[in-house]
Amino acid sequence: MGHRLIYNLLLLLIVLQGRSHAQSRSVIANHTSDLEVISDAAVFIDSTNQVSIQDLLQQPSLLKAIRHNINFGRNRSTNWLMFTIRNKRSRPTHFFVYIYYPRLESIQAYALRPPQPVFAFPRTGWGIPLAQRPFPHPKNVLPITLEAGQKATIFLAVRSQYQRIIIPVSLHDHEPMLARIQIATLTDGIVSCVLLFVFIISIAYFFDSSFSEWGNLWYGLYALGTFLFYFLRFGIQYINREPLNPLLNQYVDVFTTLITLFYCLSGRSFMSDIMVSRQFTKWYAPLMIGLTLSGLFLLTLHTPSSLELAVISRIALSVVGISGLLYILIKGLIERRQYARLFFWIFIPLLVSYVTLTYATDLSNGSNDVDTDLETKAVVFIETSLMMIGFIYKNNRAKHQLKQQLAEQQAQILLTQIQTQETERQRIAADLHDDLGGTLATIRRRLADIRQHLHDPHAARQIDILEPLIQRSSHDLRRIAHNLMPPEFARIGLRSALEQLVQSQPHQPTRFSFVAAGPEYRLATDTELNLYRIVSELIQNINKHAQAARAAVQLLYHTDHLTITVDDDGLGSRAVATDESSSGLGLTSSQLRAEYIGARLWREAGEGGTLVVIDVPYPTATQSLRTEPKQANQPVSVS
Numbered sequence: 001m002g003h004r005l006i007y008n009l010l011l012l013l014i015v016l017q018g019r020s021h022a023q024s025r026s027v028i029a030n031h032t033s034d035l036e037v038i039s040d041a042a043v044f045i046d047s048t049n050q051v052s053i054q055d056l057l058q059q060p061s062l063l064k065a066i067r068h069n070i071n072f073g074r075n076r077s078t079n080w081l082m083f084t085i086r087n088k089r090s091r092p093t094h095f096f097v098y099i100y101y102p103r104l105e106s107i108q109a110y111a112l113r114p115p116q117p118v119f120a121f122p123r124t125g126w127g128i129p130l131a132q133r134p135f136p137h138p139k140n141v142l143p144i145t146l147e148a149g150q151k152a153t154i155f156l157a158v159r160s161q162y163q164r165i166i167i168p169v170s171l172h173d174h175e176p177m178l179a180r181i182q183i184a185t186l187t188d189g190i191v192s193c194v195l196l197f198v199f200i201i202s203i204a205y206f207f208d209s210s211f212s213e214w215g216n217l218w219y220g221l222y223a224l225g226t227f228l229f230y231f232l233r234f235g236i237q238y239i240n241r242e243p244l245n246p247l248l249n250q251y252v253d254v255f256t257t258l259i260t261l262f263y264c265l266s267g268r269s270f271m272s273d274i275m276v277s278r279q280f281t282k283w284y285a286p287l288m289i290g291l292t293l294s295g296l297f298l299l300t301l302h303t304p305s306s307l308e309l310a311v312i313s314r315i316a317l318s319v320v321g322i323s324g325l326l327y328i329l330i331k332g333l334i335e336r337r338q339y340a341r342l343f344f345w346i347f348i349p350l351l352v353s354y355v356t357l358t359y360a361t362d363l364s365n366g367s368n369d370v371d372t373d374l375e376t377k378a379v380v381f382i383e384t385s386l387m388m389i390g391f392i393y394k395n396n397r398a399k400h401q402l403k404q405q406l407a408e409q410q411a412q413i414l415l416t417q418i419q420t421q422e423t424e425r426q427r428i429a430a431d432l433h434d435d436l437g438g439t440l441a442t443i444r445r446r447l448a449d450i451r452q453h454l455h456d457p458h459a460a461r462q463i464d465i466l467e468p469l470i471q472r473s474s475h476d477l478r479r480i481a482h483n484l485m486p487p488e489f490a491r492i493g494l495r496s497a498l499e500q501l502v503q504s505q506p507h508q509p510t511r512f513s514f515v516a517a518g519p520e521y522r523l524a525t526d527t528e529l530n531l532y533r534i535v536s537e538l539i540q541n542i543n544k545h546a547q548a549a550r551a552a553v554q555l556l557y558h559t560d561h562l563t564i565t566v567d568d569d570g571l572g573s574r575a576v577a578t579d580e581s582s583s584g585l586g587l588t589s590s591q592l593r594a595e596y597i598g599a600r601l602w603r604e605a606g607e608g609g610t611l612v613v614i615d616v617p618y619p620t621a622t623q624s625l626r627t628e629p630k631q632a633n634q635p636v637s638v639s
Contacts, residue, residue, distance in 0.1 A: 027070055028083050029170035034093045037171075038151070039084040040065045046078040053110045053118055053155055056080065072158075072165040074304040081156040081167050087146035094174040097154060099140040100373075102126060102233055103163045105246045109134070109142050110155040126163075127244030130237060137181050138234040143174075161246045162302065164311075180374075187377045188234055194381055195227035198388045205395050213398070215269025219391060222262035223384060229255040230377075253299055253307075257314050261292045264321030267328075267347065270390065271339050274332040284324045291317040322351060342390050350383045414592050422529065429484035437477055444470050479504065486532070494528035495520050495555055498535055502553050505539065510548045510568070512539070518557030521618060530593045531564065531616065534601070537590050538566045538612055546570025548609065564614040573605040 027041040042063035044056065056062060063082050072079045087093045099107060106128075109121040121134045121142055130136040135143055146152055158167055172180070202220030206213070232252050236244065265285065295313035298306045329347060332340025447463055447470070454460045481487075482504065486497040495516050502514040522528070535553060542551050548570030556563040594601035599616040 027066060027169070028085075029168075031176075032095055032171050032173040034087060034089050034173065035095060035146075035171050036086045036088050037083060038086050040067060041070070041081060041083040041169075042066065043070070043072075043082070044080040045072065045075065046080065047075075049078050049159070051078065051080075053120075053157075056082070056155065057112070057118070070167040070169070072167070074164050074307055076159070076161055076304075079158045079165050079167070081158070081169070082153060083169070084151060084153045085146075085171065086151045087149060090148045092145055092147050094143065094145050096135075096172045096174065096177040097142040097144060098170045098172055098177065099142075099156065100168045100170070101166045102138060102140065102373075103160070103249055103252060104140065104158055104165065104167070105160040105163060105249060106158065107140055108157040110157075111142075111144060112153040112155070113146065113150060126249050127237070127240070127246060129240055129242065131241075137185070138237045139181060139184065141177065141181070162250045162307065184374060187374060187381075188230065191377045191381050192227055192230060192235065194384055195223045195230070198223040198384050199227065201388060202391065205391070208399075213269065213395065215266050215272070216391060216395065218262045218266035218269060219387065222259050222266055225255045225259035225262060226380065226384075229259060247302070250299060250302070253310065253314070254296060257292055257295045257299075257310075257317065260314065260317050260321055261288055263350075264288060264325055266387075267325045267343065270387070270394065271328050271332055271337070271343055273339060274328050274335065274337055276328060276331065280324070280327070284320075288317060288321055288324075291320060339390070339394065342386075346383055346386045346390065350379055411592055411595070414589065415596050418530075418533075418589060418593060418596075422533075425484040429481045432477055432481045432484070437474065437481070440470060440474050440477065444474070489529065489532070490525050493520070493522055494531055497528075497532050498553060498555065501532070501536060501539065505543075510542060510546070510551050510570075513550070513552045514554075515552065516555040516557075518555075521557050521562060523562070523616065523618070527597045527616070530597050531599070531614065534590045534593050534614060535564060535566060542566075542568050542570065542610075546572075546610065560618055562616040562618070564616070565611065567609060567611040569609040572607055572609045574607070 028037045030037055042065045044051070044062045044064065051062070063080065070081060097109070103126050106123060106125045108123050111119045111121070113119070122132055124133045124135075124140050124142070130138070135141045142154075144152065144154075156167060156169070158165055199220050202216045202223060206216040206220060229252060232248065232255065236248075265288070268284070291313055295310050295317060298310035298313060301307075325347065329340055329343060333344065444467075447466060451460060451463045454463065482500070486492070486500060489497055499514050499516070502512045505512045523531075539551075539553070542548055546568045548568035551566070551568035551570075554563075554565045556565070591601055594614060597616065599614055601612065601614050604611045604613075
C-alpha cells in the first residue's frame with residue numbers, strides 16, 4: 001500500500017507539472033472566441049521608473065518580444081507588457097482583460113484604439129480602494145469595449161515593491177467573467193465564515209476544562225492564519241477607503257509560513273496514535289520551527305535577496321513538513337490506522353492544491369492560466385470541513401474514553417471504600433461481640449452477685465432497675481453486631497443470613513416476609529456477602545422512605561442463576577423525586593456492588609410500590625468456589 005501511494009502521489013505531481021507547462025504555450029490566454037491576439041507579447045523593464053506610455057509609443061524598439069515568460073522576478077522597476085488584440089465580430093464586443101496574481105501592488109493600464117487617443121485606465125492593484133479601480137472588485141480586471149473589427153494595443157505598467165512580479169494575462173467574455181467574479185465573492189465569504197467557525201470550535205475544544213489537546217490549538221491557529229491570509233489577499237480591499245501600505249502585503253507571506261507550520265503540527269497531532277521513531281520525534285518539530293523562524297526573520301529584512309531566501313526557506317519548510325506527514329501517513333496506512341485513512345482523504349487534495357499554488361506564485365515562469373483561486377478555496381473548504389469533523393470525532397471519542405476512565409476510577413474508588421467498610425464492619429462486629437459483649441455479661445453477673453449480698457431494700461431496687469437496661473444493651477449490641485456482620489456468615493450462607501435479617505425487622509410500620517425456592521446454591525463468600533449488603537441496604541431504604549405496609553424478600557434458585565427480588569407496596573415512584581438525594585448514595589453503592597460481583601440489578605418504581613430484581617449468574621465449573629448444593633426446605637415464609 002505504501003509503494004502504491006507514493007506512486008500515485010508522484011503521478012499526480014507529474015500530471016500537475018505537465019498541465020502547467022502545457023498551459024504556458026501562449027503568453028496571453030484567450031478564453032473568448034470574439035477576440036484574436038494578433039501580435040506576440042512584448043516587455044520592457046524600466047529600471048529608472050521614468051519611461052512613460054508616450055516614450056514607448058515613440059520608441060517601440062524598447063519593447064522586446066517574448067513567447068513563454070512573463071515572470072520578471074523581484075525588482076522595484078516599472079515592468080511593461082504590451083500585446084495587440086482585434087475584435088473578430090461584426091458588432092461591438094465587451095470583454096475583460098484579467099491579470100491574475102492579486103498581490104501585484106500597482107497596475108497602470110493603457111489602451112490604444114486608433115483613431116482614438118491613448119486611454120489611461122484608473123490604477124488597479126493590491127491595496128487600492130475598490131472605488132478607485134477600473135472595476136470595483138479585488139480581482140485585477142479591465143473592462144474594454146471594441147467596435148466591430150477594431151484593434152487595440154494594451155499596455156500594462158506593473159510595479160511591486162515587495163512581491164515577485166508575475167503578469168499572467170487572460171481575455172474573457174463579459175458575462176462569463178461577471179459570473180466568475182460573483183462566484184469568487186460568494187466563495188470568499190463562505191470560506192471566511194468556515195475558517196472563523198473552525199477557529200472558534202478548535203479553540204473552544206482546546207480550552208475545554210474536561211479535555212485539552214494541542215492539536216486543537218494548532219488547527220485553530222491554522223484556520224485563523226488561513227483566514228488572515230485570505231483577508232489580506234482579498235478581504236481587506238472590500239473595506240479600505242485609502243490606499244494601503246504595500247508593506248502590509250508582505251504579511252501574506254508571513255501567514256503562509258505560519259499556516260504551513262501549524263497545519264503540519266496539527267496533522268501530526270491528528271495522527272498521534274501512530275508511533276514513529278524517537279529520532280523523527282526529536283528533529284521534526286524543532287526543524288520546522290527553526291525553518292519558520294528563519295523565514296520570518298528573512299521577511300523582516302525587506303530586501304529582494306532576503307525575500308528570495310525567504311521563499312526558499314518557506315519551500316524547505318513545506319518539503320520538511322509534507323515529507324514528515326507523508327511518512328506518518330504511509331506508516332499509518334500500512335498499520336491500517338483509522339485516523340490515517342481519514343487524514344489521507346483530507347491531506348492529498350490539499351497537497352495537490354498547495355503544490356499548484358506554490359508553483360503558480362513562487363516557481364511559475366509566468367504561465368497565463370494559473371488562476372487556481374476558486375479551486376484552492378474549494379479544496380480549503382473541503383479540507384477544513386473534513387479536518388474539523390475529524391477533530392470533533394477524535395475529541396468526542398477521547399472525551400468519551402476519558403469519561404469512561406474517570407467512571408472506572410470512581411467505581412474503583414467506591415469499591416475500595418466498600419471493601420474497606422466491609423473490613424471495618426467485620427472488625428467492629430468482632431470487637432463488639434468479643435469485647436463489649438463480654439464486658440456487659442461480666443457486669444450483669446457482678447450485679448447479680450452484689451444483689452444477693454445486699455440487705456438494703458432501696459439499693460436492691462436500684463440494682464433491679466439496672467437489670468433490664470443491661471439486658472436491652474446486650475440485645476442492642478447483638479443486633480448491631482449482627483447487622484455489621486451476621487454471625488458465622490461463611491457457615492450459614494446467604495439464605496439463612498437473609499432469613500435472620502428479615503426476622504429481625506420490627507413488624508411496624510412495615511411487615512416483612514421472606515421466601516426461598518429451589519435447591520440452595522452456595523456462591524463465593526465474597527459474592528454472598530455483597531448480596532447480603534445489597535438486600536440490607538434495600539430493606540433500610542424501605543424502612544426510611546417507602547412508607548410501605550408490606551414488603552417481601554425472595555430468593556429464587558434457578559438452574560443457572562440466582563434471582564433475588566425485594567418489593568414493597570409503598571410510595572414507589574412518588575418517593576423517587578423526594579428521596580432521591582438521600583437514597584441515591586445507597587442505590588449507587590448497591591449498583592456498584594452488583595457490578596463488582598457480576599450481577600445485574602434493575603429497579604422499577606410505580607404507583608403501587610417498588611420492585612428491585614438482582615440476577616446473579618452461577619460461576620462455571622472452573623470458576624466455581626461454592627460448596628456442593630444442598631436441598632433447601634420447602635419455600636419458607638417468615639412474617
